Amino acid sequence: MGLKEYMNDIVEAVTTTAKGMRITARYGVDPKEEVTLQYPEERWEIPAGYRGFLNNDVKTCTACTMCVKVCPVDCISLESVRGADKKMVLASYDINIGRCMYCGLCVEVCPPKSLKHTSGYEMASVARGELILHFIAEDAAEIKARVARQVAEAAVKAEAAKAADLSSDLSSEAARAAKEEAAKGEPKK
Ligand code: SF4
Numbered sequence: 001m002g003l004k005e006y007m008n009d010i011v012e013a014v015t016t017t018a019k020g021m022r023i024t025a026r027y028g029v030d031p032k033e034e035v036t037l038q039y040p041e042e043r044w045e046i047p048a049g050y051r052g053f054l055n056n057d058v059k060t061c062t063a064c065t066m067c068v069k070v071c072p073v074d075c076i077s078l079e080s081v082r083g084a085d086k087k088m089v090l091a092s093y094d095i096n097i098g099r100c101m102y103c104g105l106c107v108e109v110c111p112p113k114s115l116k117h118t119s120g121y122e123m124a125s126v127a128r129g130e131l132i133l134h135f136i137a138e139d140a141a142e143i144k145a146r147v148a149r150q151v152a153e154a155a156v157k158a159e160a161a162k163a164a165d166l167s168s169d170l171s172s173e174a175a176r177a178a179k180e181e182a183a184k185g186e187p188k189k
């Protein structure tokens with residue numbers, strides 16, 4: 001390398017450094033040029049339609065399983081049992097947000113619209129299991145046992161009502177037969 005090229009390189013290095021520092025200085029002193037927020041004290045406003053963590057309103061959910069079937073990565077799981085009123089009762093409803101890719105398909109297909117995206121996006125964990133959201137706190141086995149008891153009680157009540165109806169029908173039939181018998185025994189005028 002000749003002396004001229006060497007000097008040119010030095011001039012170029014000084015010039016480009018000065019240019020870079022000028023931009024750095026501008027961003028450092030001009031508040032209009034701020035591109036960062038003091039997270040977590042400050043946060044960007046979440047845009048409309050943002051697909052954050054999912055939330056299921058389990059009181060409205062009908063346990064139809066459409067969300068489970070449509071999820072491409074199998075991150076929703078639920079357990080349900082048929083209740084005394086023939087409707088399905090949720091025993092558990094879990095979403096693995098560590099696996100979810102926030103495609104929104106489950107929200108689209110949910111008939112009662114109980115499943116929705118929230119604006120939540122912050123969660124840190126060192127254990128994968130903590131990324132599974134449990135929407136029903138009560139133990140699934142306890143819920144199933146309670147529903148089974150309710151179904152059994154309803155069946156007993158239905159049987160008793162049926163037996164009462166049958167007994168009432170038989171009594172009416174007996175009374176009618178007795179009346180007919182009595183009418184036959186009366187002397188003709
Ligand atoms: S947003 Fe997509 S990936 Fe996440 S649970 Fe719903 S269907 Fe599955």
Ligand code: SF4
Pocket residue numbers: 056060061062063064065066067068106109110111112113114115
């Ligand atoms: S699609 Fe909706 S109603 Fe059906 S199980 Fe999923 S969350 Fe519940």
